[in-house]
Amino acid sequence: MELDENFKRLIDELGHAINDSLSESEAISEVMSRIRASGYDLFLILEVTIGFTKKDEPDARPAHRERKEPRPSQFQLTTQDAQFLRAMKISVEDRTS
Numbered sequence: 001m002e003l004d005e006n007f008k009r010l011i012d013e014l015g016h017a018i019n020d021s022l023s024e025s026e027a028i029s030e031v032m033s034r035i036r037a038s039g040y041d042l043f044l045i046l047e048v049t050i051g052f053t054k055k056d057e058p059d060a061r062p063a064h065r066e067r068k069e070p071r072p073s074q075f076q077l078t079t080q081d082a083q084f085l086r087a088m089k090i091s092v093e094d095r096t097s
Contacts, residue, residue: 011050018048 003011022028028044035042082092 014050015048022046 022044032042032044077092085092
């Protein structure tokens with residue numbers, strides 16, 4: 001789908017508005033400050049997905065994907081991961097044996 005420049009500008013404005021609202025949130029700022037005061041460096045990464053269709057193209061909606069059975073995850077806990085979790089007072093059990 002070809003996007004006109006005005007629509008691209010509007011999407012960009014929406015991204016900035018979302019970012020600004022998170023940056024100006026007193027609740028988020030307060031919790032992040034408490035985490036930093038506890039001696040941790042902190043960064044926050046959020047992903048936003050925005051879907052859109054042109055009003056005069058009702059059949060342009062993306063097709064729903066078929067649900068697939070979830071695959072078993074391959075998870076490995078590194079020594080650094082375990083140390084971090086323990087520092088956060090999260091117990092780590094060794095289930096490899």
